[in-house]
Amino acid sequence: MSADRATPRETRRAIDRATHRAVRTASDPAASPSTGPGPDPVLDIRDLSVVYRTPAGDVRAVDRVNLALGAGEVVGLAGESGSGKSTLVYGACRLLRAPALVTQGSVTYRGRRVQQPAELLKMRPDELQRLRWREIAIVFQSAMNALNPVLRVRDQLLDVIHAHLKMPRSEARERAGSLLDLVGIPRSRLRSYPHELSGGMRQRVMIAMALATEPEIVIMDEPTTALDVVVQRDILAQIVELKERLGFSILFITHDLSLLLELADRIAVMYAGQLLEVGTADEIHHEPSHPYTKGLLNSFPSLRGPRRELAGIPGSPPDLHNPSPGCPFVPRCAHATDACTEVDMLLLPVATSGDPEHVTACPFVLPDAPAPRAAAAGTPASGASGPGELRTAGELGS
Amino acid sequence: MSEQVLTSAAAERGPLAMEAISVSKDFRIGRGEILHAVRDVSFNLYRGAVVALVGESGSGKSTAARLLAGQERLTSGTIRLDGKPAKVSNRRDFRRYKSEVQLVFQDPFASLNPVHTVRYHLERPVKLHQKAANVSQEVVALLEQVRLTPAKHFLPKYPHELSGGQRQRVSFARALAARPRVLLADEPVSMLDVSIRLEMLSLLDDLRQRFRLAMLYITHDIASARYFADEILVMYAGQIVERGPAEELTQHPAHPYTQLLVASAPDPDNLGSALRGSARRARGSQAARGSLKAESAAKQGCPFSFRCPFADDRCRRDDPALIQLSPTRAAACWRLDIAAPEVLSGLPGGGGATTS
Numbered sequence: 044m045s046a047d048r049a050t051p052r053e054t055r056r057a058i059d060r061a062t063h064r065a066v067r068t069a070s071d072p073a074a075s076p077s078t079g080p081g082p083d084p085v086l087d088i089r090d091l092s093v094v095y096r097t098p099a100g101d102v103r104a105v106d107r108v109n110l111a112l113g114a115g116e117v118v119g120l121a122g123e124s125g126s127g128k129s130t131l132v133y134g135a136c137r138l139l140r141a142p143a144l145v146t147q148g149s150v151t152y153r154g155r156r157v158q159q160p161a162e163l164l165k166m167r168p169d170e171l172q173r174l175r176w177r178e179i180a181i182v183f184q185s186a187m188n189a190l191n192p193v194l195r196v197r198d199q200l201l202d203v204i205h206a207h208l209k210m211p212r213s214e215a216r217e218r219a220g221s222l223l224d225l226v227g228i229p230r231s232r233l234r235s236y237p238h239e240l241s242g243g244m245r246q247r248v249m250i251a252m253a254l255a256t257e258p259e260i261v262i263m264d265e266p267t268t269a270l271d272v273v274v275q276r277d278i279l280a281q282i283v284e285l286k287e288r289l290g291f292s293i294l295f296i297t298h299d300l301s302l303l304l305e306l307a308d309r310i311a312v313m314y315a316g317q318l319l320e321v322g323t324a325d326e327i328h329h330e331p332s333h334p335y336t337k338g339l340l341n342s343f344p345s346l347r348g349p350r351r352e353l354a355g356i357p358g359s360p361p362d363l364h365n366p367s368p369g370c371p372f373v374p375r376c377a378h379a380t381d382a383c384t385e386v387d388m389l390l391l392p393v394a395t396s397g398d399p400e401h402v403t404a405c406p407f408v409l410p411d412a413p414a415p416r417a418a419a420a421g422t423p424a425s426g427a428s429g430p431g432e433l434r435t436a437g438e439l440g441s
Numbered sequence: 442m443s444e445q446v447l448t449s450a451a452a453e454r455g456p457l458a459m460e461a462i463s464v465s466k467d468f469r470i471g472r473g474e475i476l477h478a479v480r481d482v483s484f485n486l487y488r489g490a491v492v493a494l495v496g497e498s499g500s501g502k503s504t505a506a507r508l509l510a511g512q513e514r515l516t517s518g519t520i521r522l523d524g525k526p527a528k529v530s531n532r533r534d535f536r537r538y539k540s541e542v543q544l545v546f547q548d549p550f551a552s553l554n555p556v557h558t559v560r561y562h563l564e565r566p567v568k569l570h571q572k573a574a575n576v577s578q579e580v581v582a583l584l585e586q587v588r589l590t591p592a593k594h595f596l597p598k599y600p601h602e603l604s605g606g607q608r609q610r611v612s613f614a615r616a617l618a619a620r621p622r623v624l625l626a627d628e629p630v631s632m633l634d635v636s637i638r639l640e641m642l643s644l645l646d647d648l649r650q651r652f653r654l655a656m657l658y659i660t661h662d663i664a665s666a667r668y669f670a671d672e673i674l675v676m677y678a679g680q681i682v683e684r685g686p687a688e689e690l691t692q693h694p695a696h697p698y699t700q701l702l703v704a705s706a707p708d709p710d711n712l713g714s715a716l717r718g719s720a721r722r723a724r725g726s727q728a729a730r731g732s733l734k735a736e737s738a739a740k741q742g743c744p745f746s747f748r749c750p751f752a753d754d755r756c757r758r759d760d761p762a763l764i765q766l767s768p769t770r771a772a773a774c775w776r777l778d779i780a781a782p783e784v785l786s787g788l789p790g791g792g793g794a795t796t797s
Contacts, residue, residue, distance in 0.1 A: 123634045124605065242498065271497045271661035276705040298634045301707040342636045344668040346691055346706045353668065355639035359604060 083153055084111035085292050086135070086179075086260055091148030093127070093134040093316075096141070102363045104130040104143070106316040109390070112260065117286065117293040119303030119324070121339065122313035125360050128296050129184075131313070132262055136179055137163060137171060154178050154259040177207045180253035182246075184265040189249060190237040196223075196248055197233035203255045222251040226281060243274035247281070254285065261286075264296045279306055300339045304328045309400075312336050315361050315371035318390060322401035332393045332403035335372045370405065378407060455488030457524070458655035459509065459542070459623050464518035466504055466679075478504040480679040481518070486623060486655035491646075493658045493670030493687065495702065501679035502659045506625045509657065510544040511535060522623070540570040543616035547628035549608035553600040559584070559611055560596040566618035583614040586651075588644060606637040610644070617648065624649075625657045630665070642669050663699075664706045667691040672769075675699045678744035681763065685770035695772040695781040697749045743775065751776045 093105035104127045112118050122128040133139050135150045150163040152174065161174065183189035191199055200219040204210060210218065220230045226247040237245055246266055253261050263282070267275040283306065286293055295307060303310050303324065310327045312320045312335065320333040331337045338356035345351070358375035367373070369384035376383070388404040466479040478501045486492055494502045507513040509520060511529035520527040522541055528534040546552040553562060563580045571579065584592035587610040600608055609629060616624060626645065630638040642665060649656050658670055666673050666687060673690045675683040675698065683696035694700045743761055746752040755775050763771040766784065777785055 123636050272663070272705040272707075273497050273701060276707075298636070299707070300635065305707060339636055342639045343707070344639075344664040345708075346664040346667060346703055347708060350668065350688070353639050355643070356636050357640070359606070 084113050085116075085153055086112040086294070087149075087151040087153070088131070088135050089149045089151070091131065091135060091150065092146045093130050093139065093143055094146055095143050097364075099364060103366060104316050104363060105134060106366075107148070108313075108316075108318055110311055110318065110321075112292050112294055115286075115290055115292055116309065117283075117295060117307045119295045119297065119300075119307030119310040120313055121297060121300045121303055121310060123298055123360055125363075126313045127316040128313045129264055130316075132264070132294060132296060135163065136175070136181070136262070137166075138181075152178065152260075156259070176203065176253075176258065177256045178258055179260045179262065180256065180258040181262045181264065182249045182253045182266045185269060190245060192237055194236070195233065196235050196237070196240070199248075200233075200252060200255060203252050207256045218255070222255055223248075225254065225285065226251045241274075242270055243278060246270060246278055250278070250282065250285070254289065254291075257289065258291055260292050260294065262294045262296070265298070266295075267302070268297070268299075275302075282306075299343070300327075300336075301343045312339065315366070316363060317371060317388070317404065319372065319388075319405070320403045321390065322393070322396070322403075323398070326393075326396060326398060326401045330393070330396060330401075332396070332401070333372075333405045334376045334378050336403075338375075372405075380407065383407070455490060455653060455655075457485055458488050458522070459486040460519075460521040460524075461485075461505075461509060462519045462521065464505070464508055464520060465516045466501075466508055466513060467516045477679050479508060482676075482679075482681055483518075484674055484681070484684070486657055488622065488655050489649060489653040490672070491649060491656045491658050491670040493660060493666035493673045494676055495660055495663050495666050495673055496676035497661055497702075500676045502676050503627050504679075505676070506544060506627045506657060506659055509623075510542055510625055511538050512544070536569070540619045541621055542623040542625065543619050543621040545609075545612055545616050545624065545626045545629050548632050549605055549612055550600075550632070552612055553608055555600050557599070558596065559589075559598050559600075559603075562611060562615050563618055566615055570619040579618070583618055586617060586648065587611070587614045589614070605633050606641060609633060609641060613644070613648065617652070620652075621654070623655045623657070625659070627659045628661070629658070631660065631662065638665070645669070662706070663691060663702045675702065680744060680773065682745065682774070683770075683772040684763070685766075685772075689770065693781070693784050695766065695770070695777055695784040696745075696774050697751055697776075697780045698745045699772075700780070701748075743773075751780045 088108060088110045091105060091108050092103070094101040094103055106127075108131055110118070110120070110131070120128045120132065130139065130143065134143065134145050137145075139145070145164060148164070152161045152163055154161075156178065157174075161170070163171070163174070166174065190196075194202075197216075197219050200222060201215055204215045204218055208215075219233060223230055223232060228244055228247055228251070232240065232244070237248070240248065250266070266282075267278055270278065279302070282293070285291075295303065297303060300310070300312075304327065305324075307324050309321065309323050311318050312327070312333065314335050320327065320331070320336045322330075322332075327336060328340070331340055335356070338354070341353060342355045344353060356375055361367070361371050361374065367384060369386060370376070370379075370388045373379045373383045388406075390402040390404050391406060392399045393401045393403050460483075462483050464479060464482045465477070468476045468478055470476045480501075482505060484492060494505060496502045504513065508515055511520075511527060522538070527538055529538050560580060563583055564576055567574055567576050567579045567583075580596070581592040584590070584595055589595045589607060589610050595603075595607070595611075600611075603611065609632075613629075629645065630641045633641060645656070645658075646669065648654060658666065660666055663673070663675075668687075670687045673683075673685065673687045674681050675690075675696060677698045683690065683694070683699045685695075690699065691703060694703050742757040742759060743749070743752070746756040749756065753776065759775070761773045761775045763773045764777070765771050766777075770784075772781075772784075774780060
């Protein structure tokens with residue numbers, strides 16, 4: 044949480060002008076959630092596989108994953124630790140080093156600033172250098188470790204600016220200041236070292252750094268995991284606001300599905316290196332199809348609505364050294380049958396869903412099938428309890 | 442703060458195990474400045490019941506736990522264990538106290554020693570606190586209690602060979618090794634994956650019932666407190682600003698800060714109006730965001746006043762005491778009639794509660 048007072052609007056405008064970018068969303072504040080990434084996604088990951096070479100054999104961390112990110116879209120990637128969600132994204136951006144190895148697939152980037160689609164996995168290092176951060180920026184998980192403890196905030200911001208943009212010193216300094224304005228940190232903090240900032244402020248600095256080059260895509264790897272709920276809410280609201288103003292796309296990685304339900308346009312659920320279900324936030328929330336998604340939805344306690352029995356997901360993620368054939372979720376699945384271990388699971392449209400983009404890897408359980416517990420707790424009935432005081436609370440917390 | 446005895450929501454659960462009476466802790470932070478980390482905090486822990494201490498980082502909740510654990514000297518106030526004042530002044534007293542009161546830390550990655558095995562981590566407290574016990578049998582039993590089975594499989598493992606959830610189970614087992622009556626759990630699940638948290642909380646719940654532990658559950662996630670705790674204490678800037686039975690407090694929060702906490706919790710059911718695409722939200726957040734310099738703002742008046750949408754001159758001038766709203770609920774706010782009228786009117790005898 045920062046000590047900011049209302050950020051000067053002029054500076055925001057200046058940033059927008061500087062890049063000759065219209066405030067795209069000024070006329071369209073609702074940023075209508077689309078059902079799919081559209082015909083020309085900004086980032087198109089196809090059939091990507093990543094393995095970790097170990098003496099004991101290959102660990103298939105990411106197994107033939109397809110994921111697309113549309114322009115201006117927020118795509119959430121949800122999964123437990125070890126599910127391969129970070130490996131997928133870092134692999135797609137070529138940020139992994141040995142023993143990680145991308146064994147197959149393609150990653151296509153189509154930005155407004157590049158002439159033709161760029162193939163990330165085939166790029167030369169100098170091309171990659173131009174693309175990184177300028178087009179695709181990352182907010183790393185732990186701001187504590189991602190910021191350099193012996194450099195002032197200003198120097199770290201200037202570093203990014205000088206490395207990726209051609210700009211005179213004075214202009215770069217001004218830009219560093221306006222970036223802090225953007226994320227609501229007073230400019231006096233430019234002289235601070237990371238340890239002098241609160242956790243929320245550090246994370247904001249990371250976001251400012253990612254936005255320094257006006258990237259097309261911002262990848263957020265658990266940006267709020269170490270923060271408490273009030274700060275988390277605040278930062279998420281700020282991310283959404285910035286996204287609407289600057290018009291970038293977000294790939295949001297988290298283990299907390301409840302965040303994504305509020306934040307993302309589309310959600311991909313990852314487990315053991317595979318995508319198990321992809322759909323809009325609404326579909327994932329109200330018509331989850333895969334038993335794992337249902338389990339995730341039932342793992343977090345809800346503050347609103349009646350208290351319901353929470354089941355969680357028993358067991359632990361599988362060992363990727365020796366993947367068993369068929370569905371990776373079988374050992375923890377309440378609906379598993381013999382057939383589940385015999386067929387390879389493919390992402391296919393959910394039969395009961397009208398949206399062909401809502402796909403699931405489980406052909407056996409339909410959304411309305413009796414799950415071990417009611418997964419769709421978000422039916423209108425549950426919102427009915429005590430709306431009065433929650434509404435005031437909502438005003439407060441916004 | 443009020444002198445009257447606050448009847449805990451957990452009272453019927455079991456005998457009183459631990460009392461914190463007007464506990465305060467000040468830290469000197471250089472140049473004569475003093476940080477009041479915990480101020481005048483009172484509460485009771487009963488056997489077999491869970492009290493949740495909820496607040497944001499820096500609110501003093503972890504300091505409160507360390508005070509109860511005897512690891513920090515009190516500035517003022519008393520802590521009583523089974524009716525007797527806690528003695529931790531010398532080594533022997535401290536050890537005896539520790540065998541009754543155990544602390545579980547937040548970060549299982551940091552709280553286990555990376556160069557020692559699970560066996561070592563559990564044998565030590567067993568030897569220290571249970572003199573006559575058959576050590577290896579006891580260690581196996583501990584692992585089974587935290588559902589790390591087969592125990593043989595886990596005994597020779599080092600922390601880095603375990604997942605986060607397994608590590609946290611080991612630290613639960615380590616705390617239980619002393620056979621404590623009071624377990625202080627400082628954010629025991631917040632470092633874990635959401636999908637694992639629930640399992641860990643149900644394990645804690647199971648242990649609470651089995652050993653009739655008096656438990657203090659510290660968290661910033663008020664939603665989990667709703668499910669796990671009997672009573673919730675909401676802490677802000679070192680003070681308890683609201684307390685009450687878990688369900689009642691989360692469904693009808695009275696203090697504006699509690700309302701903020703409740704509103705900040707992720708709410709998937711609230712799809713349309715929430716984070717997605719509403720400029721109104723972003724503007725409103727400026728007001729609530731304020732500054733986290735709680736200590737500087739708290740010098741005068743209500744510590745929450747500068748973030749509070751209901752604050753008036755009185756709030757900025759005088760610090761409100763906890764006002765008893767009902768036998769089980771209390772809140773420290775001057776403006777409850779504005780902030781939470783339905784709580785005042787909905788409670789028996791709430792009409793006269795605004796004056797203390």
